[in-house]
Amino acid sequence: MLRFLLRRVALALVTLWVLSVIIFLASHALPGDVGRRILGPFADPRAVATLDHSLGVDRPLLVQYLTWIGGFVHGDLGMSLSFHVPVSQLLLRGFGNSVKLAAVAFVIVVPLSIFGGVVAALRRGRLVDRIITVGGLSATAMPEFVTSIVLILVLSISLKVLPISVQVPPDADPLTQIYHLILPSLPLVLVLFGYIARITRAGMIEALESDYTRTAVLKGLPWRTVVIRHVLRNALMPTIAVVATQTGYLIGGLVVIETMFNYQGIGQLLYTAVSQKDFPLIQAGVMTVGIVYLAATLLADISYSLLNPRIRLAGRE
Amino acid sequence: MNREAQRRLDEVRKERTELENNAIDELIAGRVSRREFIRFATVIGFSMPALAVVLEACSTSSTPTTGGNIKKGGRLNVGLQTPAGAMDPILTNDLGRLTILGQCGEYLCWSDSNLHLRPVLATSWTPNSDGTEWTFKIRQNVKYNDGSGPMTVDDVVATFKRLADPTVTGNNALSNFKGVLSSSGVTKVDNQTVKFTLDAANGNFPYLVSSDNYNAIILPAGYSGGWDQTFIGTGPWKLKTGGYVVNDHVSLDRNPTYWDSNNQPFLDGLDFKFYDSEPSAILAFQAGSLDVYTQFSVANGQGLLTDPNTTVIEIPTSAHRQVHLRVDQPPFNDKLVRQAMAFAIDRPTIITGLWNGKAQIANDHPLFKMYPSSDTSVAQRALDLTKAKSLMAQAGKASGVDVTLYTEKVQEIPALAALLVSAGGQIGIRITLNLTDSGTYYDRYWLNSPMGITDYGHRGVPNTFLSAPLLSTGTWNAAHFANPTYDGYYKDYVKAVDLSAQKAVAGKIENLLLDETPMLIPYNYDFLTAVKKKVSGLETSGMGHMNFRLAGITS
Numbered sequence: 032m033l034r035f036l037l038r039r040v041a042l043a044l045v046t047l048w049v050l051s052v053i054i055f056l057a058s059h060a061l062p063g064d065v066g067r068r069i070l071g072p073f074a075d076p077r078a079v080a081t082l083d084h085s086l087g088v089d090r091p092l093l094v095q096y097l098t099w100i101g102g103f104v105h106g107d108l109g110m111s112l113s114f115h116v117p118v119s120q121l122l123l124r125g126f127g128n129s130v131k132l133a134a135v136a137f138v139i140v141v142p143l144s145i146f147g148g149v150v151a152a153l154r155r156g157r158l159v160d161r162i163i164t165v166g167g168l169s170a171t172a173m174p175e176f177v178t179s180i181v182l183i184l185v186l187s188i189s190l191k192v193l194p195i196s197v198q199v200p201p202d203a204d205p206l207t208q209i210y211h212l213i214l215p216s217l218p219l220v221l222v223l224f225g226y227i228a229r230i231t232r233a234g235m236i237e238a239l240e241s242d243y244t245r246t247a248v249l250k251g252l253p254w255r256t257v258v259i260r261h262v263l264r265n266a267l268m269p270t271i272a273v274v275a276t277q278t279g280y281l282i283g284g285l286v287v288i289e290t291m292f293n294y295q296g297i298g299q300l301l302y303t304a305v306s307q308k309d310f311p312l313i314q315a316g317v318m319t320v321g322i323v324y325l326a327a328t329l330l331a332d333i334s335y336s337l338l339n340p341r342i343r344l345a346g347r348e
Numbered sequence: 349m350n351r352e353a354q355r356r357l358d359e360v361r362k363e364r365t366e367l368e369n370n371a372i373d374e375l376i377a378g379r380v381s382r383r384e385f386i387r388f389a390t391v392i393g394f395s396m397p398a399l400a401v402v403l404e405a406c407s408t409s410s411t412p413t414t415g416g417n418i419k420k421g422g423r424l425n426v427g428l429q430t431p432a433g434a435m436d437p438i439l440t441n442d443l444g445r446l447t448i449l450g451q452c453g454e455y456l457c458w459s460d461s462n463l464h465l466r467p468v469l470a471t472s473w474t475p476n477s478d479g480t481e482w483t484f485k486i487r488q489n490v491k492y493n494d495g496s497g498p499m500t501v502d503d504v505v506a507t508f509k510r511l512a513d514p515t516v517t518g519n520n521a522l523s524n525f526k527g528v529l530s531s532s533g534v535t536k537v538d539n540q541t542v543k544f545t546l547d548a549a550n551g552n553f554p555y556l557v558s559s560d561n562y563n564a565i566i567l568p569a570g571y572s573g574g575w576d577q578t579f580i581g582t583g584p585w586k587l588k589t590g591g592y593v594v595n596d597h598v599s600l601d602r603n604p605t606y607w608d609s610n611n612q613p614f615l616d617g618l619d620f621k622f623y624d625s626e627p628s629a630i631l632a633f634q635a636g637s638l639d640v641y642t643q644f645s646v647a648n649g650q651g652l653l654t655d656p657n658t659t660v661i662e663i664p665t666s667a668h669r670q671v672h673l674r675v676d677q678p679p680f681n682d683k684l685v686r687q688a689m690a691f692a693i694d695r696p697t698i699i700t701g702l703w704n705g706k707a708q709i710a711n712d713h714p715l716f717k718m719y720p721s722s723d724t725s726v727a728q729r730a731l732d733l734t735k736a737k738s739l740m741a742q743a744g745k746a747s748g749v750d751v752t753l754y755t756e757k758v759q760e761i762p763a764l765a766a767l768l769v770s771a772g773g774q775i776g777i778r779i780t781l782n783l784t785d786s787g788t789y790y791d792r793y794w795l796n797s798p799m800g801i802t803d804y805g806h807r808g809v810p811n812t813f814l815s816a817p818l819l820s821t822g823t824w825n826a827a828h829f830a831n832p833t834y835d836g837y838y839k840d841y842v843k844a845v846d847l848s849a850q851k852a853v854a855g856k857i858e859n860l861l862l863d864e865t866p867m868l869i870p871y872n873y874d875f876l877t878a879v880k881k882k883v884s885g886l887e888t889s890g891m892g893h894m895n896f897r898l899a900g901i902t903s
Binding site for chain 1: 430432433434436439441442514515516517518519520522523526576593594595596597621622623624625627628629631632634635637785786787788790791792794816823824
């Protein structure tokens with residue numbers, strides 16, 4: 032198990048280094064001059080030149096990369112070119128906000144969609160199954176900005192049951208914070224429910240039709256025990272993989288939702304950074320999302336190997 | 349004019365300069381309107397009491413003021429575009445930041461929605477006879493919002509020396525002061541007076557030290573950066589402790605040391621919430637999370653325009669979309685083709701369709717009707733397809749021409765571009781659209797395209813519009829227009845201190861630009877601010893400033 036883990040961590044570190052090179056080159060390939068992006072198209076060229084020089088963006092690319100990556104590995108993420116504050120300060124807040132939103136969405140969507148998938152599989156071909164699969168697919172197919180606007184109009188403006196403002200007073204208790212996060216998490220729930228429920232349903236059907244399930248039934252175990260101890264344990268493995276891969280999306284890919292609800296998460300922060308050519312912020316932001324994604328994948332691998340020892344054994348061969 | 353009014357007017361005239369008496373003559377003779385006179389009088393530093401006497405004598409009514417039962421206390425939630433960068437007066441170039449600067453900081457004078465200048469930190473100002481020197485009297489006993497002070501002439505001198513200094517990092521004020529004012533031209537005369545000696549004569553100089561030049565809030569002489577830590581200024585508001593979260597919000601409290609004891613703010617404070625997306629801000633306003641939202645577009649804000657619980661403040665501005673036609677490349681190297689394109693545009697329909705009427709018709713030059721110096725007798729261009737086709741035939745282009753139109757995906761600009769494609773198509777100008785994000789447009793295409801649409805913000809005077817995009821040496825000259833006669837007219841316009849002289853040159857410029865047509869300007873649009881009915885007393889300006897000093901919640 033230790034060797035398995037070490038191998039996975041080493042692979043993750045190499046992946047991160049490759050990511051750092053790609054994102055550095057990609058962010059510098061963005062068209063335009065940093066100083067001009069910050070000062071606007073009508074700024075005097077002398078002002079642009081002095082600003083570029085003070086930001087150090089007129090240095091050779093290799094020097095800029097080595098300075099940045101050297102700082103990064105020592106925990107110094109640099110200063111935001113646009114906002115003149117430490118990148119870590121901006122990232123920490125954006126990341127914290129994204130984690131909060133993702134956590135609320137996860138708490139709602141994971142049990143709900145697993146339950147939906149299980150029920151659909153157990154009632155395969157019946158009306159409940161059709162409602163869950165077709166309804167889930169329809170919700171997934173709807174663009175997030177459409178569901179966001181509809182939910183805001185209905186729940187916030189017409190019925191006034193949920194607040195549109197995600198911002199809560201700094202001293203608000205956790206329940207108040209969760210209350211304000213419910214509305215922006217609902218479009219995420221709609222997007223993910225159909226996907227996770229379908230995967231769970233497929234895994235359940237496969238497990239239900241397997242020999243070990245038939246054996247368990249023939250042994251005379253109660254149906255509930257068969258489902259919980261034998262079917263679910265095997266059926267949930269693809270679901271875990273899907274949930275893990277969605278973590279990266281939930282942490283860094285919520286630009287539309289964050290924009291619609293004016294929520295300062297890491298997705299919106301990255302969008303702003305790209306539009307401003309704020310290299311340190313882009314690079315550190317993408318690396319953060321990358322680390323989260325790799326960590327989630329690693330966690331999924333570990334869960335997988337715990338649920339299915341064959342994966343560990345296969346790795347040993 | 350009755351005898352008493354005439355006597356008082358004569359008394360006032362004795363103390364006026366020749367320039368000021370010329371302006372009074374123009375008003376009495378009816379050659380300038382009351383609005384034009386007031387605007388011009390404020391530029392040349394006419395004192396308010398003297399102005400009132402002149403207006404009364406000439407039987408004009410006083411300006412109505414807004415009122416209402418505003419109660420003391422309370423806070424307002426204000427939606428604002430997310431600032432595009434660090435809160436720093438020298439770097440500011442966007443609505444989000446200039447709005448915040450204008451709450452905590454103040455300018456020598458305020459440029460209002462009618463383009464009149466109002467004294468703020470300067471009490472009066474006067475030019476010399478040829479407009480090369482401007483002398484400002486500075487208000488005394490003004491404290492900063494951190495309790496320090498008083499503000500001194502040294503502070504004013506240091507502020508403008510910094511703004512005119514090209515070695516200051518990222519100095520965004522240079523685009524206003526280039527060729528107008530150098531650091532060495534700012535001098536202290538005495539403890540109450542500062543003198544600006546200009547690089548060249550400029551009859552509209554006070555606008556460059558007003559709120560129209562949003563970088564120019566007065567800061568202490570010892571200021572060396574870090575404005576986002578202090579929000580220092582002489583304004584009616586100060587930063588609430590921990591009230592600034594980058595990219596998220598700014599909370600301000602009333603400044604208890606504000607200098608104007610007769611006009612203290614009603615409100616306890618203001619909470620600005622930043623929005624990247626206009627639709628989400630409008631939804632927040634409709635859901636009641638915001639009391640004020642500025643600036644919104646007609647395309648997204650239809651619901652606000654018809655909402656009975658919302659007051660929409662409409663300010664005509666000189667902000668516009670400028671369609672450049674590159675004069676040194678086919679197909680627009682022939683002015684007949686440029687003119688043909690101009691005659692193919694149905695401006696009233698565009699204004700109705702894109703702006704729901706919240707824009708003013710423009711005439712393919714930047715001397716908009718709102719400027720008192722403009723010559724409004726020059727005929728307005730109108731849709732004339734027959735003439736347009738005839739011009740194309742005259743140019744030998746009856747079979748048509750092909751051109752690519754480059755522009756940015758911002759607000760209604762893509763829709764305007766589509767309408768231009770349609771207009772050109774009617775007379776054989778086949779336009780292909782190339783829409784990009786703003787950054788790419790300005791980096792790659794703006795100054796290097798045969799045809800493009802550029803977004804120009806409001807200016808209180810047309811000097812910048814007439815120089816950078818149109819002079820042979822203009823740095824924003826996307827049309828590559830080079831016309832020595834025009835360059836000469838521009839010089840004459842800028843140095844004219846007298847309104848009638850400005851008007852005379854303006855007419856020549858308008859006619860020349862209509863003939864040459866290096867650019868199309870179909871409209872200049874209004875600045876729209878949505879305000880909940882319970883809010884009163886908010887003053888906005890074409891530049892986008894919001895003055896909350898006398899705003900409040902009605903009882």
